[in-house]
Amino acid sequence: MIPKLEWSALVQAADQLGHREDLPGELVPDYEKNEDFLKKVHRVLLEVEVIEGSLQCPESGREFPISKGIPNMLLNEDEA
Amino acid sequence: MKQSTDPLLRMSSQGDDVAEQSSNTVAAPTSSSSTETDPTSGTTVTIGATVPTGFEHTAAEEVKEKIGVDAQISKDRGRIYFPITTDKLSQVHLLRSVDNLFVVVAEYDHYQFKESKEETLSELQELASKLPWTNALEVWRLNRTLKKKKGHRKVGNTTKAKSNTEASDVAAAAEVVQHELPEETSAADGDAKAERTPDSETCQQDLDENAPGAKLIKFRVTCNRAGDKHSFSSNEAARDFGGAVQEFFQWKADMTKFDIEVLLNIHNEEVVIGIALTEESLHRRNISHFGPTTLRSTLCYGMLRLCKPQASDIILDPMCGTGAIPLEGAIEFSESFYIAGDNNDMAVNRTVNNICHIQKRRADKGSPSGLPIDTVQWDLSNLPIRTSSVDIIITDMPFGKRMGSRKKNWDLYPSCLREMARVCRPDSGKAVLLTQDKKCFAKAISRMGGLWRKLHTVWVNVGGLHAGVYLLKRTTAVFGQTPEDVHESRGRGDSQMKERDDN
Numbered sequence: 001m002i003p004k005l006e007w008s009a010l011v012q013a014a015d016q017l018g019h020r021e022d023l024p025g026e027l028v029p030d031y032e033k034n035e036d037f038l039k040k041v042h043r044v045l046l047e048v049e050v051i052e053g054s055l056q057c058p059e060s061g062r063e064f065p066i067s068k069g070i071p072n073m074l075l076n077e078d079e080a
Numbered sequence: 081m082k083q084s085t086d087p088l089l090r091m092s093s094q095g096d097d098v099a100e101q102s103s104n105t106v107a108a109p110t111s112s113s114s115t116e117t118d119p120t121s122g123t124t125v126t127i128g129a130t131v132p133t134g135f136e137h138t139a140a141e142e143v144k145e146k147i148g149v150d151a152q153i154s155k156d157r158g159r160i161y162f163p164i165t166t167d168k169l170s171q172v173h174l175l176r177s178v179d180n181l182f183v184v185v186a187e188y189d190h191y192q193f194k195e196s197k198e199e200t201l202s203e204l205q206e207l208a209s210k211l212p213w214t215n216a217l218e219v220w221r222l223n224r225t226l227k228k229k230k231g232h233r234k235v236g237n238t239t240k241a242k243s244n245t246e247a248s249d250v251a252a253a254a255e256v257v258q259h260e261l262p263e264e265t266s267a268a269d270g271d272a273k274a275e276r277t278p279d280s281e282t283c284q285q286d287l288d289e290n291a292p293g294a295k296l297i298k299f300r301v302t303c304n305r306a307g308d309k310h311s312f313s314s315n316e317a318a319r320d321f322g323g324a325v326q327e328f329f330q331w332k333a334d335m336t337k338f339d340i341e342v343l344l345n346i347h348n349e350e351v352v353i354g355i356a357l358t359e360e361s362l363h364r365r366n367i368s369h370f371g372p373t374t375l376r377s378t379l380c381y382g383m384l385r386l387c388k389p390q391a392s393d394i395i396l397d398p399m400c401g402t403g404a405i406p407l408e409g410a411i412e413f414s415e416s417f418y419i420a421g422d423n424n425d426m427a428v429n430r431t432v433n434n435i436c437h438i439q440k441r442r443a444d445k446g447s448p449s450g451l452p453i454d455t456v457q458w459d460l461s462n463l464p465i466r467t468s469s470v471d472i473i474i475t476d477m478p479f480g481k482r483m484g485s486r487k488k489n490w491d492l493y494p495s496c497l498r499e500m501a502r503v504c505r506p507d508s509g510k511a512v513l514l515t516q517d518k519k520c521f522a523k524a525i526s527r528m529g530g531l532w533r534k535l536h537t538v539w540v541n542v543g544g545l546h547a548g549v550y551l552l553k554r555t556t557a558v559f560g561q562t563p564e565d566v567h568e569s570r571g572r573g574d575s576q577m578k579e580r581d582d583n
């Protein structure tokens with residue numbers, strides 16, 4: 001699973017939420033065998049949920065609201 | 081085609097003794113009750129299961145995987161049979177591809193019906209007292225105990241709030257009835273099975289009043305009949321057979337508040353008598369918040385099995401509706417991660433509610449919560465997902481009759497398939513798509529040969545409509561480089577302009 005993640009994006013998001021704990025900025029070699037590390041990743045991936053907030057596109061700055069845990073990624077008519 | 085491997089568990093009436101009625105019935109019943117009884121694992125019986133039509137093989141696979149026995153697929157569509165020792169009964173209830181379960185009392189492969197209706201019905205009546213009921217009834221009793229132990233299954237808690245799954249299942253039955261017609265076996269004769277009222281609450285109360293083995297047992301007979309050579313109707317068979325059963329056991333007949341439901345399934349020359357082990361279909365187990373087109377969980381499970389989710393797979397449902405498919409996946413194939421999305425407000429809300437409901441139920445039982453699933457509101461033609469990042473796409477595409485419209489599908493399907501091809505990983509990626517609009521789908525897919533390849537199709541029945549589940553493989557072609565892409569993206573710009581003008 002971890003190879004499928006954009007690691008830096010995950011760490012940044014966790015950081016902004018105040019839930020980074022001590023996740024490394026880069027993947028360490030042999031992370032697959034590091035129990036402690038894997039538990040932290042599991043936690044941040046599956047146990048931390050944004051209920052209210054927003055997602056911001058790093059390129060355009062466009063914000064997508066999150067309400068009740070659901071991000072609304074619908075574009076407005078003029079944006080499509 | 082039904083293949084028998086175990087002669088003990090199957091009985092065929094002696095084909096040459098057609099005239100001799102007694103040998104049909106007397107000779108046959110020995111087999112069921114003479115199977116070995118192992119003190120540790122219990123008696124061996126045959127279990128029958130109804131499964132979504134088209135998914136008989138996946139159901140048989142699940143049985144092999146979880147129970148460890150080979151299942152036979154009946155000629156009567158949507159049914160499989162397999163032998164178990166009674167110690168496996170609780171495991172059988174955990175099967176996810178099964179709608180309903182019953183224990184076989186007796187089965188006849190080539191039942192020779194009499195010429196006249198009168199004689200046929202009279203023979204059925206005589207049959208009642210000659211069948212090997214013992215083992216099946218033992219299983220029925222055992223099953224009842226299991227249900228009581230489980231507690232949450234069919235305890236009548238109608239007074240509780242909607243958090244109780246079973247109560248909401250029943251409450252939503254009204255909605256279910258509109259959209260989920262019970263599967264009928266044949267169009268040859270209009271006879272349907274007797275009404276099945278979901279009266280599980282009162283039923284349970286009756287059970288409590290009757291201690292196991294107590295005298296007054298209430299029953300009813302449900303007959304499913306299919307075939308064009310029968311001289312009788314399912315109602316007549318149910319009535320007469322039921323009358324004889326009542327005589328024999330001195331049970332009380334009750335259409336709505338019954339303890340035992342005897343099943344009489346007749347499909348051409350195949351006759352199976354069974355006792356039901358499930359009161360209400362298991363197919364709505366995960367969903368407490370229904371939508372207009374919610375798929376039953378057994379169908380969701382069948383579709384998921386078809387695409388064989390692997391650990392770490394990213395699985396997308398871009399038109400999730402109430403989230404039935406990804407939710408079933410998150411529970412049953414939990415080593416993958418599911419992203420459910422829809423453009424509709426109500427749909428995403430219902431999805432989240434359904435997920436929360438399950439998470440709460442699991443937390444109550446002490447399981448770790450945190451199902452591997454997230455919900456997003458998005459536009460199918462502009463998925464906020466990186467190119468080539470999804471392993472499997474699985475969804476129920478709008479039918480046109482129940483949702484959307486035929487004309488809309490004409491435009492929607494190709495753009496769907498393109499966007500899905502974009503996000504899906506080339507070469508290893510797969511898609512499992514359910515749709516009733518086979519014509520539209522075929523046309524859309526034919527224009528996508530560079531991106532999608534059809535691997536397999538399963539024909540199913542969804543709410544009375546004939547639909548197809550298409551298993552597709554993503555080609556190795558990188559998106560944006562096949563000739564179809566280039567053509568389509570040019571065309572797409574134009575159609576978007578057009579849409580705006582229309583608004």
